[in-house]
Amino acid sequence: MIEQFDVLIGGACKQVEKWTNREKPFKIIQFPAHFFYIKHSKKGHILIDTGYSDYFFKETKTFPYSLYRKITPLSFSKHESAKHQLERLGVKASDVRYIFITHFHGDHIAGLKDFPNAIFICSKKAYESVKNLVGLKAVRNGFIPGFLPKDFLDRVKFLEEGPTYQEKVKNSWRLAxxxxxxxxxxxxxxxxxxxxxxxxxxxxxxxxxxxNRNIWLIADAAWDSDGYRKNSMPTRLGRLVLNNYKEFKRSLLHIHDFAEKNQDVWIVPSHCREVEDQWKKMFS
Ligand SMILES: [Zn+2]
Incomplete structure (x- = not known):
């Protein structure tokens, strides 16, 4: 059913590594913004998130949105946009049929406007929590309203309104x-x-x-693979960007436990620097 799965990088931002994982050194590193391309035999071309795009510079020119790029300094060039990278894979932006949005942070949705025919899929809970945010409040939540296409609401499908999956819960297997x-x-x-x-x-x-490989894209539920492997938390400063620390801890522990029991599943945090090499080793 999934005929192709590609790991792509749509720019990177610089950040102090220790803030994201207290066991890491106090060093500024680049966090790649991964996004994913899927070709589904019946549903066609699909993206999971988009990474950064040219819209990032346009929409963060003026205060208070300019704070966003000061807090997360960016390394991005035109050819890294999802649109351009898909073209190199032979897929036209207008042919992308679905974009799954893991969450509404700028580094995951900056490219949405490049895909005029895509249906957006996300959780209603996520959309509801950002839809009224503007100005400083938006920035504080990592959200830039200008990244959403004007017709977003006409094109979105909320997960909560679609089908659920009856999980066959075995002792070690529980995704939810x-x-x-x-x-x-x-x-x-x-x-x-x-x-x-x-x-x-x-x-x-x-x-x-x-x-034949099971893959779990966990977006930013952990910043890097060591985060879920060791169940290690961000520092106090890193916690400031979290929406809910208690929930973050609960989700991370859940992934950590799952990973211990299901070592055959490849778990992919969106900003982990190991991901590209792991992918190449597995699939090329
Ligand atoms: Zn995020």
Whole structure:
């Protein structure tokens, strides 16, 4: 069902590594903004997030949105946009049919406007928590309202209004946190989605299988792979950007436990620097 799965990088931002994981050194490093391309046999071209885009510079020119790029200094050039990278893969932006939005932080949605025909898929919870945010309040939540296309509401499908997936819960296998749903994005079991709130409210993870490999894209529920492997928390300063620290801890522990018991599943944090090499090793 999933015919192609590509890991792409749509720019990077600089940040102090220690803030994201207290066991890491106090060093400024580049955090790649990964996004993902999927070709589904029936649903066509799909993106999971978009990374940065030219709109980032346009929309963060003036105060208070300019604060966003001061807080997370950016390294991005035109050819890194999702639109350009898809063109190199032979996919026209106008042919992308779906964009799954894990959450509404700028580095995940800056490219939405480049895809005029895409249907957006996200959690209602995530959208509801940003839809009225403007100015400083928006920036504080990592959200830039100008990244959303004007017709966003006409084109969005909320996970909560679609089908759910009956998880066969075996001792070690539980994708959703206890008491929560697994959403079946297309109703065919090919893309499953679970709530991993904390980093952002309603932040979703996406689970899929590609070439006999089970893959769980966890977005920013951990900043790097060591984060979920060791269940290690950000520092106090890093916590400031979290929407809900308690929820973040709960989601991270859930992923950590899952990873321990299901070592065959490749778990992918969106900003982890190991991801590209892991992907190349697995699939090329
Ligand atoms: Zn984020």
């Amino acid at each position: 946190k206890p008491g929560e749903f697994v959403f079946d994005v297309f109703g065919d079991g090919s893309l499953l989605s679970v709530d991993l709130s904390g980093h952002a409210n309603g932040q979703m993870g996406v689970y899929l299988s590609y070439r």
